[in-house]
Amino acid sequence: MNRFTTRTSRQTRPATVRIGAAVLATATAATLAACGGNGGGGGGGSQSADGTLTIAFDADAAPTGYDPLLYSQRQFEFFASLYDSLFVTQPDGSVEPSLVTEFSNNPENTQTTLILREGVTFTDGSPLDAEVVKANLDRRSDPDLEAYGSLAPGQASEITDVTVQDPRTVVITWAQPQATPEQNLADTTGVIVGPTGVADPSSLETTPDGSGAYVLDEDATTRASTYTVVKNDDAWAADEWVWDTIEYDVITDPQSLANAVVSGQADIATQLDPTTIDLVQSRQSTVDVGGTIVGFPVIDKLGSSNPAFGSEQVRQALLFATDRESLVSDLHDGSRPTSQFFPEDAPGFDPALDEEFAYDPDRARELLTEAGYPDGIDVDLTVLGQPDEDAVAVQSQWAEVGIRLNFVTATSTDQVFAAVRTDPVIFGPFSVGSNPAGFVAGVLYGGFMNMQQAQEPDIQSALGAALGATGDAQQQALTDLNRAITEHGWFIPVYEDVTYAGYNADSVSEPAFAGTNNYLVLSAVQPAS
CATH class of the missing domain: 3.10.105.10 (Dipeptide-binding Protein; Domain 3)
Structure with missing residues (x-):
């Protein structure tokens, strides 16, 4: 089942067949080996008084549970806290390794070799290895998984085979040449779910199984209303994330969403309706992207x-x-x-x-x-x-x-x-x-x-x-x-x-979109200096 998101523009829109905005498929950019960290991260700066970042979303971040592959690229703005991806998109639009430390293509650009990061563990306690990456990518034929649209059989970035070469090495074979495979495997599409979640996807309806810097605080979470995640200090990339706690508030009414950031209830409000931009800019700051x-x-x-x-x-x-x-x-x-x-x-x-x-x-x-x-x-x-x-x-x-x-x-x-x-x-x-x-x-x-x-x-x-x-x-x-x-x-x-986002410049520095994608690089959000 496809999961579509919609947007409004200068005036509130009733429904035509607004079937599109969510499906950010991926594909394309570099064959050379590369190294990198958890995209866009970076500590530094002083935290807010309680170390909590509050983000207001215009829609439920996880309406059908915590399997990130059920959703489109835009949902990486939420799932990036709980899960890591093979590659991630940076604020400048480039794509960098995250769970991957090195990658290379064969001369024909039909096979990509990934070298995986060591020292990564999932919520279920299992380590990251080539077998779990293969198990994730082997789900690509499941039509329910929105994120795998471009990797599925018959698609332009179709994967025909995933081979485990050794515990840290995965070889991906493409149906046709892919000169820039990292863009095929970035953000939501490249998210790796832990072995428990892969073996029993139904468990992800209530329990995330990721290797991200945060874990879900179930006691402080009310589905479709507020999602709260807390720092896992043992996570491999914990030091690259500044905030002790991130709270995601679901506010579907456009005026209320704007009011949340204007009043200081939220540090950041994403996907603002353009009709509310003047209000937000009169009291707070905004960023936008085409x-x-x-x-x-x-x-x-x-x-x-x-x-x-x-x-x-x-x-x-x-x-x-x-x-x-x-x-x-x-x-x-x-x-x-x-x-x-x-x-x-x-x-x-x-x-x-x-x-x-x-x-x-x-x-x-x-x-x-x-x-x-x-x-x-x-x-x-x-x-x-x-x-x-x-x-x-x-x-x-x-x-x-x-x-x-x-x-x-x-x-x-x-x-x-x-x-x-x-x-x-x-x-x-x-x-x-x-x-x-x-x-x-x-x-x-x-x-x-x-x-x-x-x-x-x-x-x-x-x-x-x-x-x-x-x-x-x-x-x-x-x-x-x-x-x-x-x-x-x-x-x-x-x-x-x-696409507009509003933010309180007294509490956070200017957030950045992932290039010209309409979602923020969550790990790059820093406290105001």
């Missing part, structure tokens, strides 16, 4: 449910029919209109695409006529409740060129999720982050956005090149991949959204 693309994934690329969508010209017509500039100006001050799937700060971003596929209603009409639809087309979009204000705005824009967007009201959430297989398009925010090739591999081409298993040689070729290359060759492949997605109309972007 990387979330809001738009319409084209689901029916074969024309199975709507024959018009089998035409690339029709899909391109949707691109030219979308007036992104006016939509952002009217509804999303601070966001960036975009005609491409890759975020502005991600490798492969191409400013030329925003010019080439800018709003051009005349061109949209020409393309519809060339495709054999001079009278326009009908497009169904399933919504739960009232349609999203963005979708309503786009409905009006598309109508001007003869694209009739019809909202179909769902009577259940099951109908909403079924729409991923039946509607020609869905709509929502998608946290593409700083590794768009990984998102393409695990979601857009190899995941739920392509359940028809449509094939597009340009996309497939560029994706393979992006995953299998480094340096300038990888940069060119990413640029080619970005262009191919746009030119073939696999995604209709509208704008790049911004």
Whole structure:
């Protein structure tokens, strides 16, 4: 079962088919051996008076228990305290070893050898070794495990074999070349669960089994309300984490979430609603990051449910029919209109695409006529409740060129999720982050956005090149991949959204996002100096 998270933007949003923002798949960056610590950690600084860091989340951090692999990358902001990963993303967006001390690829980039850290133990008392890493990665075919989407059979970063060479050495074999395997195994995707949790995943519903610097304080934890973790001084990376206790408060109401950091109830509040930013900034400080693309994934690329969508010209017509500039100006001050799937700060971003596929209603009409639809087309979009204000705005824009967007009201959430297989398009925010090739591999081409298993040689070729290359060759492949997605109309972007976090500068220093991903590097949070 996929676990989706949603975001709001400049105004509170009712539910369209907001099926996207959570699935940060991973994939790509370096073949040389490397060394490193528990990513982004670093002691120093004086703690707050009671040594407690309080973080307010906009959603339940662990709604189905403490198996981190059931969740998307964003949940690493919580699970990083309880679990360690093979690799972790740093504030600058680079990926560094954590449970790994060295790694290397074979010349063909089809096998990766990992050397594991010594002296690591899990909550169940077992040591980290190659067998437990293999046991974790051997779960990759379980469809319930959100984090393993890109590693699963048939995906672009598919693992075909995991071999234990000796107690500290694991050899991973990939289905196709992976020049930068560390990005495949970073953060949530690379989390290693202890032997007890792997042997009996149901035990993780109530009891974490990690090697992280903290353990769950069950007496101070109320599920769906407050999660409290306390420092395990015996953990291998304990010295790299400053706080004695971290408390996570779940506050789902946007105004209450903002009030928590404004009043000092929380040191940090994550995923703030943009409508509350002015309030937070009037009393506290904020940080923000892009990387979330809001738009319409084209689901029916074969024309199975709507024959018009089998035409690339029709899909391109949707691109030219979308007036992104006016939509952002009217509804999303601070966001960036975009005609491409890759975020502005991600490798492969191409400013030329925003010019080439800018709003051009005349061109949209020409393309519809060339495709054999001079009278326009009908497009169904399933919504739960009232349609999203963005979708309503786009409905009006598309109508001007003869694209009739019809909202179909769902009577259940099951109908909403079924729409991923039946509607020609869905709509929502998608946290593409700083590794768009990984998102393409695990979601857009190899995941739920392509359940028809449509094939597009340009996309497939560029994706393979992006995953299998480094340096300038990888940069060119990413640029080619970005262009191919746009030119073939696999995604209709509208704008790049911004994720905000508020913080109390009197208690903590400025927190950092994991590159352009929309989650914070928890281990990097320091007390105010």
